[in-house]
Amino acid sequence: xxTSVVSAFIHxxxxxxxxxxxxxxxxxxxxxKLRILQGNLSALNLAVREFVEANVTLCQxxxxxxxxxxxxxxxxxxxxxxxxGVIKKLTKYENCWLARTDPRDVARVESKTVIVTPDQKDTxxxxxxGGVSQLGRWMSPEEFDKAMVxxxxxxxxxxxxxxIPFSMGPVGSPLSKIGVELTDSPYVVASMRVMTRMGxxxxxxxxxxxxxxxxxxxxxxxxxRKPLVNNWPCNPEQTLIAQIPDRRQIISFGSGYGGNSLLxxxxxxxxxASRIAKEEGWLAEHMLILGITNPAGExxxxxxxxxxxxxxxxxxxxxxxxxxxxxxxxxxxxxxxxFDDKGNLRxxxxxxxxxxxxxxxxxKTNPNAMATIVKNTIFTNVGETSDGGVYWEGMDxxxxxxxxxxxxxxxxWSSEDGEPCAHPNSRFCTPAGQCPIIDPLWESxxxxxxxxxxxxxxxxxxxxxxxEAFSWQHGVFVGAAMRSEATAAAEHKGKVIMHDPFxxxxxxxxxxxxxxxxxLSMANHPGAKLPKIFHVNWFRKSPTxxxxxxxxxxNIRVLDWMFRRVxxxxxxxxxxxxxxxxxxxxxxxxxxxHVDLGELFSLDQKFWQREVEEVRKYLTTQVNxxxxxxxxxxxxxxxQRVKQM
Ligand SMILES: *[C@@H]1O[C@H](CO)[C@@H](O)[C@H](O)[C@H]1NC(C)=O
Ligand SMILES: *[C@@H]1O[C@H](CO)[C@@H](O)[C@H](O)[C@H]1NC(C)=O
Numbered sequence: 001x002x003t004s005v006v007s008a009f010i011h012x013x014x015x016x017x018x019x020x021x022x023x024x025x026x027x028x029x030x031x032x033k034l035r036i037l038q039g040n041l042s043a044l045n046l047a048v049r050e051f052v053e054a055n056v057t058l059c060q061x062x063x064x065x066x067x068x069x070x071x072x073x074x075x076x077x078x079x080x081x082x083x084x085g086v087i088k089k090l091t092k093y094e095n096c097w098l099a100r101t102d103p104r105d106v107a108r109v110e111s112k113t114v115i116v117t118p119d120q121k122d123t124x125x126x127x128x129x130g131g132v133s134q135l136g137r138w139m140s141p142e143e144f145d146k147a148m149v150x151x152x153x154x155x156x157x158x159x160x161x162x163x164i165p166f167s168m169g170p171v172g173s174p175l176s177k178i179g180v181e182l183t184d185s186p187y188v189v190a191s192m193r194v195m196t197r198m199g200x201x202x203x204x205x206x207x208x209x210x211x212x213x214x215x216x217x218x219x220x221x222x223x224x225r226k227p228l229v230n231n232w233p234c235n236p237e238q239t240l241i242a243q244i245p246d247r248r249q250i251i252s253f254g255s256g257y258g259g260n261s262l263l264x265x266x267x268x269x270x271x272x273a274s275r276i277a278k279e280e281g282w283l284a285e286h287m288l289i290l291g292i293t294n295p296a297g298e299x300x301x302x303x304x305x306x307x308x309x310x311x312x313x314x315x316x317x318x319x320x321x322x323x324x325x326x327x328x329x330x331x332x333x334x335x336x337x338x339f340d341d342k343g344n345l346r347x348x349x350x351x352x353x354x355x356x357x358x359x360x361x362x363x364k365t366n367p368n369a370m371a372t373i374v375k376n377t378i379f380t381n382v383g384e385t386s387d388g389g390v391y392w393e394g395m396d397x398x399x400x401x402x403x404x405x406x407x408x409x410x411x412x413w414s415s416e417d418g419e420p421c422a423h424p425n426s427r428f429c430t431p432a433g434q435c436p437i438i439d440p441l442w443e444s445x446x447x448x449x450x451x452x453x454x455x456x457x458x459x460x461x462x463x464x465x466x467x468e469a470f471s472w473q474h475g476v477f478v479g480a481a482m483r484s485e486a487t488a489a490a491e492h493k494g495k496v497i498m499h500d501p502f503x504x505x506x507x508x509x510x511x512x513x514x515x516x517x518x519x520l521s522m523a524n525h526p527g528a529k530l531p532k533i534f535h536v537n538w539f540r541k542s543p544t545x546x547x548x549x550x551x552x553x554x555n556i557r558v559l560d561w562m563f564r565r566v567x568x569x570x571x572x573x574x575x576x577x578x579x580x581x582x583x584x585x586x587x588x589x590x591x592x593x594h595v596d597l598g599e600l601f602s603l604d605q606k607f608w609q610r611e612v613e614e615v616r617k618y619l620t621t622q623v624n625x626x627x628x629x630x631x632x633x634x635x636x637x638x639x640q641r642v643k644q645m
Pocket of ligand 1: 043
């Protein structure tokens with residue numbers, strides 16, 4: 001029982017006229033008995049109230065809890081989750097918890113994530129010669145209505161519906177946006193409290209403004225038809241994550257995990273927000289934001305987009321090896337950027353926490369993340385030590401004598417098992433404010449001025465450590481042409497180089513061709529101080545030895561070069577792909593690693609011919625007639641430069 005119950009009374013709701021189109025067997029009962037566990041429905045803003053009531057009628061929960069975001073409420077939710085066996089206290093740390101999911105619910109499911117628009121063209125370009133777009137999934141409104149009726153009526157029976165008012169961005173910032181998520185998962189409530197600003201203050205900030213309507217159900221009404229696995233309710237057969245940008249709605253069913261259920265993150269802050277941003281003239285991007293201060297005390301902010309497995313969170317929290325430099329973190333995943341009236345591109349991190357991939361995070365790769373997660377953190381699907389700690393692959397810590405491990409599957413684990421101890425997509429969900437190098441302006445309502453945008457990829461071959469785009473338009477092309485090495489789907493073996501334009505491929509909220517036009521149009525903003533655009537590759541390998549660049553804290557040497565380029569310093573020479581650092585302009589002082597600069601920056605004509613062809617094939621087949629002329633022209637220019645190599 002919650003300690004903070006304000007009042008428990010029976011509240012009657014009448015049938016919403018919206019449901020007259022439903023088949024009779026799906027029609028909700030006329031009167032619904034609802035126990036209010038916390039909060040006052042009548043005190044809600046009318047639009048929020050109508051949204052809640054209509055969905056109560058549809059989903060038929062037993063009780064309602066309007067979240068206030070207080071510590072007391074959070075403690076009660078965590079205690080309840082512990083009692084239900086969903087989470088377990090990690091006694092080694094302060095207020096840290098471990099959740100193990102049903103093994104069928106461990107990641108985002110792209111195949112079940114759709115954008116609903118009347119016209120398919122509004123969601124994805126039509127691929128040349130037909131076929132399925134790789135740039136998003138479309139669903140028609142009719143098909144979606146059918147899917148909704150199959151899933152939602154009565155889906156919360158026996159459960160509590162939580163109302164989560166949340167702000168993406170600091171409460172009250174002109175760059176922020178508000179959402180209200182209805183969910184039947186207390187795990188989602190606890191996680192949303194970490195990842196967003198949530199509760200009472202948000203409702204007061206809402207006023208009469210618009211909000212994004214988010215509805216989430218794990219899809220397991222009570223009594224259960226099948227026993228749960230790991231006490232983790234989910235419904236993988238029926239999972240569907242839909243965003244309806246025209247109506248500013250997100251509807252998610254069947255999964256309790258990560259971006260499928262914490263609807264503020266990818267669903268709102270990228271898919272819905274990118275559509276809003278297009279309409280309102282700003283950018284919602286899959287980018288980290290960092291502050292960087294040189295030894296003279298001058299500070300700049302940069303934003304960077306990377307596909308997965310490129311060390312994005314590590315860069316966001318970089319520990320510089322060059323003396324006198326400082327990096328501070330504004331955000332590790334998403335940036336909302338808008339020009340102010342002086343032409344500065346101002347960015348906020350819409351999130352309030354980090355939902356980071358655990359495996360590979362260590363004192364060596366990311367000491368700041370390791371220091372962040374020792375309190376108030378919810379871990380999901382990591383391994384557990386017998387002394388109440390966490391464990392994962394690449395943690396790089398030897399276990400004390402006598403300490404044993406339990407895997408994410410809740411089985412005793414040893415390194416001979418042949419399976420990982422932590423799931424490869426296991427996560428920490430931790431408050432950003434706890435990061436030792438959080439930027440002093442990370443919650444600034446006006447945002448921080450971005451002077452450089454970095455695109456990157458994991459490219460074992462051919463792509464130099466860093467290059468600078470010749471122009472904004474060339475930079476947009478560089479973003480469109482992003483490719484990165486990834487572990488392919490199970491049917492293929494090994495690694496392949498995949499296209500991931502702007503690191504947004506699974507997150508575009510609208511047609512990628514229009515997205516490119518929108519990026520190009522930023523150059524027309526009156527008085528815009530356009531950031532310089534760079535491309536980096538920390539992962540180039542020599543054919544004979546390993547990596548050509550040490551990476552991690554030494555990446556400051558590349559940021560230092562960019563910093564000076566933004567300040568208008570020379571130190572660059574034009575090349576086929578863009579400006580490269582000229583001889584001696586990269587600071588390699590004190591580097592404990594032999595760098596072969598020749599090999600690191602070499603450009604091979606055959607490689608770049610193939611690259612041009614790959615990118616051409618992708619853009620012509622996937623973006624087809626929605627490809628902006630300017631992007632096609634940039635491809636032509638690159639091809640000509642490659643010919644002249
Ligand atoms: C709930 O809010 C309404 C409207 O603001 C108010 O009249 C009523 O007294 C409140 N009820 C409780 C139990 O606080
Ligand atoms: C229920 O939630 C959805 C999804 O956010 C929302 O759009 C809708 O208006 C609400 N009401 C009904 C009756 O579906």
